[in-house]
Amino acid sequence: MRWKKLGIAISAVAVMALGSTHAIAQEKNIVRVHEYPGSIIHIVNWVMRSKGFCAEEGLECQPVYLASAILAMQAAKTEGVDIIVSSLDVMMQAVDKGYELEIIGPYLTNNVYSLSASSEVAATVADKSYPENIEALAGKRIGVVARGGSPEMIARALLAGAGMEQDEVFFVAVGGPATAFAALTAKQVDAIVSWDPVPALCEATKSCAVFADLSRGEGPSDLQAMNGGYVAYYAPSEYLQDNSAIADAFMRAHAQAVKWLQDPQNLSEAKQIVNEQFKLGDDVPDREAVLDQLVQRTIEGYGHNFDRKAVDGFNEFLLSYKLIDKPLAVETIVYDKAP
Known part of the structure; x- marks a missing residue:
């Protein structure tokens, strides 16, 4: 077993002085949970710890800060991480390459990405929405996190859904939301595929406009088919074989935290x-309003159950871009007790 017992070390003298009826602190199982540094998507994890939902399940939920799911998978191989968080495309590509992983429960229900264009580009299609607004991107530069990654695949799917050819745009690597937004406002690119807080920043600054918000169910059918289980918790199969009770307790704590968060009385x-x-x-205009929007969007995005149909959607998407060799069966990649 990979979990460690925690307790209060009491000397023999202290035990004798306090007597056999002294209450010993409840032992807790440590579970190491992957988090992306500085990402607001982890509100639920913060609540699990701060409100005691982990402790109620006999767990000590320890965050492990790693910038990517790939790094988290590597850490899991050396027992530095127990539970990983990422979108299913990353997880399923790893499974296709032979890494045995299983989804243990839902995290963010819908696709987290959005495509936003500069205000200048948006002004040319001000009265149009997806897919008609995408025509304004012909000949333009689209910023993505890294060439060949998930955001570029999302951009290509959005173009295809709007009837545009892939060579009608140019892709530029601009990094995560902070650097992507900076590149957009500096006119280094004309549009970006990114995630929160970009939509809120566009609204607050009016320097850009969201052309397609996939978290709201916008975009072509092949992208919408991945909703219902877009971002999930998952763990190595070997870990689950030895620690199924811990995984079950963790998901119960998660469910309680989601329930607490989605009660309007607890918003403050x-x-x-x-x-x-x-x-x-500090340079973000209307910081409080932007933060409020981010908190609301994130809380609304959490799910209670993992929709198995999302696996079929990811299979089709990954196969269409030749990112996996064959479809992955639901029963092989979803833990049998996942909610």
Whole structure:
């Protein structure tokens, strides 16, 4: 077993003095959970710890900060991480290459990406929405996290859904949301495929406009088919074989945290918890309004159940871009007790 017991070390003298009726602190199982540094998507993890939902299940949920799911998978191989968080495309490509992983439960239900264009580009199609607005991107530069990654595949699918050819645009690597937004506002690119807080920043600054928000169910049918289980918790199969009770307890704690977060009466306290963990830059206009929008969007995005049909959607998407060799069966990549 890979979990460690925690307790309060009491000397023999102290035990004798306190007597046999002294209450010993409850032992807790450690579970190491992957988190992306500085990402607001982890509100639920923060609540699990701060509100005691992990402790109620006999767990000590320890965050492990790693910038990518690939790094988290590598850490899991050396027992540095127990539970990983990422979109299914990353996880399923790893499974296709022979890494045995299983989804243990839902995280963010819908696709997290959005395509946003500069205000100048948006002005040319101000009265249009997806897919008609995409025509404004012909001959333009689209920023993505890295060439060949998921955001570029998303951009290509959005273009195809709008009837545009792939060679009608140019892709530029611009990194994550912060650097992508900076590149867009500096006119280094004309549009970006990214994720929160970009939509909120576009609305606050009016420097850009969202052309397609996939978290809201916009975009072509092949992208919508991946909704219902877009981002998930998963773990190595070997870990689950030895620690199924811990995984089950973790998902119960997660369910309680989601329930707590989605109760409007707890919104004010939830914002306080977020403020302890997440900061927007001082240069962000209307910082409080932007943060409120981010908190609301994130809370709304959490799911209670993993929709198995999302696996079929990812299979079709990954196969269409030749990112996996064959479809992956639901029963092989979803833990049998996943909600």
